Amino acid sequence: xxxxxxxxxDEMRVLxxxxxAPNSSRHDLxxxxxxxxxKGKALIAGLIDQGLLEEAGPQPSQxxxxxxxxxxxxxxxxxxxxxxxxxxxxxAVLRPDLTLLAEHSEAIDVRRQGPGVVLARAxxxxxxxxxxxxxxxxxxxxxxxxxxxxxxxxxxxxxxxPLMPDWDQFSIRDFLRDEYRAPVFVxxxxxxxxxxxxxxxxxxxxxxxxxxxxxxxxxxxVCHGSVYRGATGSAGDVGHICVDTEGERCHCGNRGCVExxxxxxxxxxQATAAAEAGESPALAAVLAERGALDAEAVAAAxxxxxxxxNRIIQRAGHLIxxxxxxxxxxxxxxxxxxxxGVTLIGPLFxxxxxxxxxxxxxxxxxxxxxxQYAPLAGQGGVVGAGALALCxxxxxxxxxx
Amino acid sequence: xxxxxxxxxDEMRVLxxxxxAPNSSRHDLxxxxxxxxxKGKALIAGLIDQGLLEEAGPQPSQxxxxxxxxxxxxxxxxxxxxxxxxxxxxxAVLRPDLTLLAEHSEAIDVRRQGPGVVLARAxxxxxxxxxxxxxxxxxxxxxxxxxxxxxxxxxxxxxxxPLMPDWDQFSIRDFLRDEYRAPVFVxxxxxxxxxxxxxxxxxxxxxxxxxxxxxxxxxxxVCHGSVYRGATGSAGDVGHICVDTEGERCHCGNRGCVExxxxxxxxxxQATAAAEAGESPALAAVLAERGALDAEAVAAAxxxxxxxxNRIIQRAGHLIxxxxxxxxxxxxxxxxxxxxGVTLIGPLFxxxxxxxxxxxxxxxxxxxxxxQYAPLAGQGGVVGAGALALCxxxxxxxxxx
Numbered sequence: 001x002x003x004x005x006x007x008x009x010d011e012m013r014v015l016x017x018x019x020x021a022p023n024s025s026r027h028d029l030x031x032x033x034x035x036x037x038x039k040g041k042a043l044i045a046g047l048i049d050q051g052l053l054e055e056a057g058p059q060p061s062q063x064x065x066x067x068x069x070x071x072x073x074x075x076x077x078x079x080x081x082x083x084x085x086x087x088x089x090x091x092a093v094l095r096p097d098l099t100l101l102a103e104h105s106e107a108i109d110v111r112r113q114g115p116g117v118v119l120a121r122a123x124x125x126x127x128x129x130x131x132x133x134x135x136x137x138x139x140x141x142x143x144x145x146x147x148x149x150x151x152x153x154x155x156x157x158x159x160x161x162p163l164m165p166d167w168d169q170f171s172i173r174d175f176l177r178d179e180y181r182a183p184v185f186v187x188x189x190x191x192x193x194x195x196x197x198x199x200x201x202x203x204x205x206x207x208x209x210x211x212x213x214x215x216x217x218x219x220x221x222v223c224h225g226s227v228y229r230g231a232t233g234s235a236g237d238v239g240h241i242c243v244d245t246e247g248e249r250c251h252c253g254n255r256g257c258v259e260x261x262x263x264x265x266x267x268x269x270q271a272t273a274a275a276e277a278g279e280s281p282a283l284a285a286v287l288a289e290r291g292a293l294d295a296e297a298v299a300a301a302x303x304x305x306x307x308x309x310n311r312i313i314q315r316a317g318h319l320i321x322x323x324x325x326x327x328x329x330x331x332x333x334x335x336x337x338x339x340x341g342v343t344l345i346g347p348l349f350x351x352x353x354x355x356x357x358x359x360x361x362x363x364x365x366x367x368x369x370x371x372q373y374a375p376l377a378g379q380g381g382v383v384g385a386g387a388l389a390l391c392x393x394x395x396x397x398x399x400x401x
Numbered sequence: 402x403x404x405x406x407x408x409x410x411d412e413m414r415v416l417x418x419x420x421x422a423p424n425s426s427r428h429d430l431x432x433x434x435x436x437x438x439x440k441g442k443a444l445i446a447g448l449i450d451q452g453l454l455e456e457a458g459p460q461p462s463q464x465x466x467x468x469x470x471x472x473x474x475x476x477x478x479x480x481x482x483x484x485x486x487x488x489x490x491x492x493a494v495l496r497p498d499l500t501l502l503a504e505h506s507e508a509i510d511v512r513r514q515g516p517g518v519v520l521a522r523a524x525x526x527x528x529x530x531x532x533x534x535x536x537x538x539x540x541x542x543x544x545x546x547x548x549x550x551x552x553x554x555x556x557x558x559x560x561x562x563p564l565m566p567d568w569d570q571f572s573i574r575d576f577l578r579d580e581y582r583a584p585v586f587v588x589x590x591x592x593x594x595x596x597x598x599x600x601x602x603x604x605x606x607x608x609x610x611x612x613x614x615x616x617x618x619x620x621x622x623v624c625h626g627s628v629y630r631g632a633t634g635s636a637g638d639v640g641h642i643c644v645d646t647e648g649e650r651c652h653c654g655n656r657g658c659v660e661x662x663x664x665x666x667x668x669x670x671q672a673t674a675a676a677e678a679g680e681s682p683a684l685a686a687v688l689a690e691r692g693a694l695d696a697e698a699v700a701a702a703x704x705x706x707x708x709x710x711n712r713i714i715q716r717a718g719h720l721i722x723x724x725x726x727x728x729x730x731x732x733x734x735x736x737x738x739x740x741x742g743v744t745l746i747g748p749l750f751x752x753x754x755x756x757x758x759x760x761x762x763x764x765x766x767x768x769x770x771x772x773q774y775a776p777l778a779g780q781g782g783v784v785g786a787g788a789l790a791l792c793x794x795x796x797x798x799x800x801x802x
Contacts, residue, residue: 330620
């Protein structure tokens with residue numbers, strides 16, 4: 001049994017605060033909660049005695065005796081973060097303060113590989129990475145898993161995921177239960193990117209969105225300072241927002257969905273057509289050499305100044321910006337963070353997204369709006385998965401007074 | 402000085418709970434807050450002693466001695482709610498439990514009348530209605546005002562309202578300060594409709610939206626159980642979401658904004674064109690008789706079976722449904738409530754909205770989605786204004802422990 005099986009609700013609030021505001025002093029931690037100084041002091045002393053908080057060196061001096069910095073105790077255990085994308089798998093071992101101890105990323109394809117195959121590989125990587133940092137399964141506090149589709153958060157299952165039907169209702173939790181006693185929490189991959197950024201920002205921005213553009217297009221929403229999942233868990237499903245009523249047919253049955261017109265498969269399709277039509281010598285050469293194109297090939301052609309590649313990238317950016325303009329008008333976020341493989345396709349993409357958003361959104365919504373790359377970039381998913389694991393584990397273990 | 406100048410934060414929480422859950426027993430009020438039974442009992446007894454809460458008769462018996470129902474004390478004072486639409490002004494006097502004591506509605510036009518004229522009329526109506534229910538200005542606890550444009554909530558001012566430039570930065574608060582000592586709170590009209598519905602629902606639905614379709618199109622958002630205003634107060638500005646990239650030019654400079662294509666002026670314009678083109682004898686007759694058409698004339702023609710009127714109404718409903726489909730995909734609300742003059746244009750409108758939403762949104766988002774008329778209908782604005790006045794007054798008067 002770990003020591004914190006019996007923490008009180010007040011103690012849990014202090015631990016949560018230490019997680020969200022790393023490197024805080026005793027005063028910083030306790031005072032925003034409205035505790036009296038003596039109660040705050042006693043709570044923190046108790047948590048240190050229980051081995052849940054620890055001192056981590058003095059704060060930068062401001063004249064007098066420098067205050068001690070507090071953090072979640074490293075001895076609490078380890079977190080496992082798993083980020084399953086449509087075409088990539090990332091696994092990480094993290095400390096309770098989300099320091100990354102070990103991380104590994106590799107290509108997969110959930111459209112062809114079922115949950116048994118992908119999760120078995122994730123479990124193998126978890127074992128390997130744990131061993132690499134000399135951790136044991138019994139030390140694992142909590143496991144967070146991100147998946148590229150709509151999730152029933154309570155059940156920890158995907159629900160009718162359009163790109164990966166084999167995963168529908170599959171219990172990721174049961175699959176991992178045999179190996180770890182730690183609780184498993186599952187969420188949509190973009191929700192976890194949003195949670196990761198929220199942690200990085202120390203909850204300093206209450207209202208922002210994260211857009212991931214890869215094989216699909218999804219959106220994580222932070223509203224009133226916490227991740228918003230919607231009435232049935234499908235909030236942020238922006239891939240099927242219509243950007244052209246006469247546009248291409250999507251697998252969902254409608255026309256002109258932004259995902260069908262501007263995600264990676266559409267970019268590759270347009271690049272292949274340009275190569276075959278003789279519009280791009282650069283893309284034609286890659287196609288002839290490798291037999292197929294991918295988004296990276298389009299990025300390389302664009303970097304080399306290929307006009308067709310540039311046109312395709314700008315078109316995708318404009319369409320995504322048009323979708324985002326609707327979202328910005330409705331939601332009025334302070335920031336739009338862009339992540340996912342396609343957003344790395346080159347600076348023209350970001351420029352086109354920005355141009356469309358600023359042109360099509362109302363002035364009042366864009367006056368202070370920032371549209372930029374997600375600062376955690378490719379690590380956002382596993383950092384968010386670690387944050388989910390820690391927050392939900394704390395919540396599950398906190399005992400009402 | 403009113404008695405509650407010195408209430409504590411805990412007392413304020415009990416009063417807020419009594420507001421949001423009218424007709425609660427002592428137990429219902431205190432237990433969700435985690436107070437011990439004796440502390441809850443003492444708090445409530447203190448609030449009754451101070452004249453802030455009162456008993457309002459026994460609850461329906463469940464076998465034993467029936468519990469007493471509690472409510473905010475009627476003697477606390479009165480609330481004034483003002484709902485300024487583009488073409489209508491509604492003023493109401495309400496009790497602290499939002500019972501409507503007096504209400505009056507009349508036509509205005511904020512596009513032609515400046516804030517001085519409209520607010521002077523609102524102030525005259527406030528005086529008249531207060532007198533009608535034997536109230537005095539000194540009894541007014543708080544004043545809530547809804548306006549049809551983006552609001553800086555802290556300042557209580559409209560910010561660059563597209564339809565009413567004269568109101569930009571005008572201090573509604575200062576205008577009313579001479580006559581009332583009570584605080585004045587200003588919000589967007591659709592945010593107040595959303596707040597009104599949230600109160601009617603006793604906060605039972607945490608995530609829903611209210612759409613108002615009249616001269617413009619706006620949206621109120623409830624997220625995580627409270628009204629969401631966005632990073633700069635313009636959340637819900639859905640009127641300029643694009644539904645047709647080749648559509649009509651909007652006054653905002655873009656093409657195909659849903660407001661330019663489906664709000665009341667567009668409906669009237671299309672009806673006039675149909676009348677002039679000989680496509681609708683019914684509309685042509687009204688046009689000849691009155692010299693101009695309005696949405697009510699289109700509604701009447703539709704009720705009489707006029708094909709052109711039906712086609713115009715269905716087109717507007719489809720376009721609004723298309724915009725809502727984007728919003729539903731992004732936000733995944735449990736309910737979409739429709740209000741505003743245009744939504745009363747006939748059952749074909751609601752049917753067309755629903756058809757578009759269900760066709761264009763993802764199945765997971767619509768599986769449990771309800772699209773229906775706003776239950777508070779035309780009273781939503783003043784009820785929401787009363788709710789705003791009460792909640793913000795409580796918040797401003799609550800004293801930290």
